C-alpha cells in the first residue's frame with residue numbers, strides 16, 4: 528500500500544471516488560445524445576431506428592449498449608476532470624459496466640486507463656474469488672494477460688508483458704470465502720506489479736451481518752466470522768508488508784459498522800482499510816474515524832453516488848442545458864462534493880486525535 532499511502536499523504540486526502548455510472552446518474556441530455564447517435568448508427572447499418580426505441584432485436588440492443596457505454600465513459604471523464612488533482616484514488620465498480628456487455632467492459636478499461644494516465648491509483652472493484660487455478664486467471668486483471676501465441680503453449684514466469692494492460696488497475700477487491708489458495712494467485716500478481724488487494728471482511732450492507740456476525744465456538748477461537756476473517760487477512764498479508772507498514776492485502780470494512788471497524792483496526796495493525804458506505808449509505812465522517820490508525824493513515828474512504836451524482840442536487844441544472852454545459856456541471860459539482868468530503872473527513876480525524 529506504499530503508493531496509495533504516498534498519494535493520500537501528498538493530497539492530504541483519504542477520499543476515493545467510486546465511478547459507478549448508471550443511466551439515471553447521467554444527465555438526461557447525455558442519454559438523449561446517446562439515443563440520437565445510436566439511431567444514426569442504426570440507419571447507417573440499414574436497420575430501422577424505431578427498433579431502438581423498443582430496444583428490439585439483438586442488433587438494436589448492441590447498438591444501444593455501445594452508445595450508452597460511450598456516454599458512461601464521457602461522464603467518467605467529466606468526473607475525472609473535476610477530481611483528479613484532488614483525490615488519490617478512484618474505484619470503478621465493474622458490475623455497472625458488465626451490465627452493458629463487451630461495450631461496457633471497453634468503457635471500464637477506458638475509465639481505468641484515463642484515471643491511471645492522470646496519476647490516480649485505480650481500485651478495480653471486481654470482487655473476485657475462486658479456487659486457486661481459476662483465481663490465477665482472475666489475477667490476470669493485475670499482472671496482464673499471459674498471451675500464448677500457440678494454443679497450449681506455456682509461458683514461463685513473467686515472459687508476457689505483465690503490468691497494466693489490458694485492465695489498468697492498481698488494486699482489486701477480492702472475496703476470500705474460498706480461503707488462502709484462492710488468495711495466493713492474487714497476492715503473487717499484486718507482488719508482480721507492486722499492486723494491492725482489498726479483501727471483503729466486514730461489508731457495509733445490512734444483511735452482511737447474517738453471515739459476518741455469526742459467532743464461533745471457543746474451540747474455533749471464539750469471536751465472530753468477520754473477526755476471524757480479519758485475523759486471517761492480517762496473517763496472509765504478513766509477507767508483503769511495505770515501507771508504509773501495511774501489507775499488499777487490505778480489507779474492506781464498511782463505514783456503517785464503526786464499532787466493528789474499531790475492533791478490526793486494533794486486530795489488524797498491518798492491514799490497510801478500504802471503507803465504503805460513507806454518504807449515500809448513511810456512514811458519517813465520525814463513523815469512519817475508528818478505521819484510521821494513530822497517525823491518521825491506514826484507510827481510505829469511498830463515496831460513489833455522493834460524488835458522481837452531486838450534479839443532481841444542483842439548483843442550476845436543467846434538462847434544457849447543452850450536453851457540454853451539463854457535463855461542465857458534473858465536473859464542477861463532483862469537485863465540490865469531493866472537496867467537501869475531504870474537509871469533512873480531515874476535520875473529524877483532527878477532532879478525534
Ligand SMILES: O=C(O)c1cc(=O)[nH]c(=O)n1[C@@H]1O[C@H](COP(=O)(O)O)[C@@H](O)[C@H]1O
Pocket residue numbers: 545547620652700729730731732779780781803804805806807808829830831832833
Ligand atoms: O467493495 C466495495 O467497494 C464495497 C463493499 C461494501 O461492503 N459496501 C460497498 O458499498 N461497496 C461498494 O462501494 C460503493 C458504494 O457506493 P455508494 O453507496 O454510492 O457510495 C459501491 O461500488 C459498492 O459496490
